[in-house]
Amino acid sequence: MLLNVVGCLEISSLTPMNRLAVQEASKRWVKVPGCHRKASVAGISTAFTSTAIAWLRFHHALAIDAPPIPPYGNVLPEYIRFVADAKSMTPATVRGYTSIASRFLRWAINRHEYFENLGSTDILDYIASLSLAGMKPGYITSVCRTLRSLFGFTESRGWTPSLISTGIHFRNPPRSDPNPKGPAWSEVRRMLSARTSNKPSDLRANAVLLFFAIYGLRSVEVSSLLLSDIDWTEETFTVRRAKGGRTQRFPISSEVAFALNNYLVTGRPKSECPNFFVTLRPPFRSTAHASLRCIVANRMRRLRIKSPLYSTHALRHSCATELLDKDVPMNEIAHFLGHQNNRSVGIYAKSSKASLRQVADFSLSGLR
Structure with missing residues (x-):
């Protein structure tokens, strides 16, 4: 498989290569006839891609793709830096806040081109859409907590004109569960x-x-x-x-x-x-x-x-x-x-x- 990876990638030396190039090579590999391939087309492509990426990573030749530009410019990066450094949150908590905040901002940018135009109505509509989508109350509570933190941060920076954060209310789930969560x-x-x-x-x-x-x-x-x-x-x-x-x-x-x-x-x-x-x-x-x-x-x-x-x-x-x-x-x-x-x-x-x-x-x- 590694010989086929080298051939389809068309490389003669280990130079940094990104995942897009690997995916394009996998498409070429799928079209190569061979009696050794008995799996589905999707399985063949996945096997080629995973082998190529593992091999390139082992040789430190897997180029890291540039991250996509977040909506509203530096709003999300600055907020994540704030919760990670000033708030001293754990990496897992930071990842959770990042995921929730980025999903909301991707939804919001379809409504308003500029971040300062966002208001309480938009937040209520977003939360309502989560409820209609069948999201559990615990997740919606996490969304409200994150958005309150996000807008509290943007208000402190002067990026949001009104006190939106104070209007985001949520009910914390009970901290004590009468049932044990671990084994005896x-x-x-x-x-x-x-x-x-x-x-x-x-x-x-x-x-x-x-x-x-x-x-x-x-x-x-x-x-x-x-x-x-x-x-x-x-x-x-x-x-x-x-x-x-x-x-x-x-x-x-x-x-x-x-x-x-x-x-x-x-x-x-x-x-x-x-x-x-x-x-x-x-x-x-x-x-x-x-x-x-x-x-x-x-x-x-x-x-x-x-x-x-x-x-x-x-x-x-x-x-x-x-x-x-x-x-x-x-x-x-x-x-x-x-x-x-x-x-x-x-x-x-x-x-x-x-x-x-x-x-x-x-x-x-x-x-x-």
Whole structure:
């Protein structure tokens, strides 16, 4: 396939090439007759494109296409810079705000050529269109929250003449759910103690699961872990919190140390990537958040773990609920999970039978 990629791309040396050129080459490849092609035309084109892009990326020869010009010029870029820097939002939250704001601006530019002409009526019409399209109330709440933030920012810059933001009202969904969102702790322990192979994928998964279940870390915090964050002499590791930018140090239990060592010695490929968890195939880079979620979900489903959610956050909920059931004070749990205050722990308290008892000191041994 690589020989066909080179032939259809018509290149004699590795020079930067964009995705459009690859797509044009795939169209030429589809027209080439050959008995080896038994798949559909769409499948053939997809196989060619994915192979070509992976090969070019491996050789750092995949040119990055220029991003499309956003509607209303610098309104969206300036707002995203504001929420990312001034508000110190996590990358995942910034992506969510970007997606919602850009969709609204693409819709709005068909109504008004100039941003300053937008008004409350336009926002109400947009929200009404989402309701008619069948969007869930939770998503509409997120849209209202984002638009209120967007117009509050533009008003502070003088780009919007009237106080539009104050007219955007929304009802926050309840923060406390009476039903648990993660599996029971007995199910978590069964998952952590399950026998696995010595394949790199399983060794990486074993270590990843411990970080989510024992320490209740967020996916971005696990993805951002560096090799230098592990202090084997002190038997501790450092976490950069996704929210607030603080750092915390945690002790490494013997169970976690065993899994980490197995992954480093046998499972982790030799790579100059500074991240602790890296991809299984080159070019080696940090394991993405989506991949971490898939690792957790796949292991949970393979072992038939019963859980309302199959995600990294489900294990964070299980960790918090177990700490509450073990009578750990709520302020200790808030600090342990990287929350700014005790109020956030109330999210987990509704599903705990011992959420209000304030006794004992925190110990990792209580998680066993």
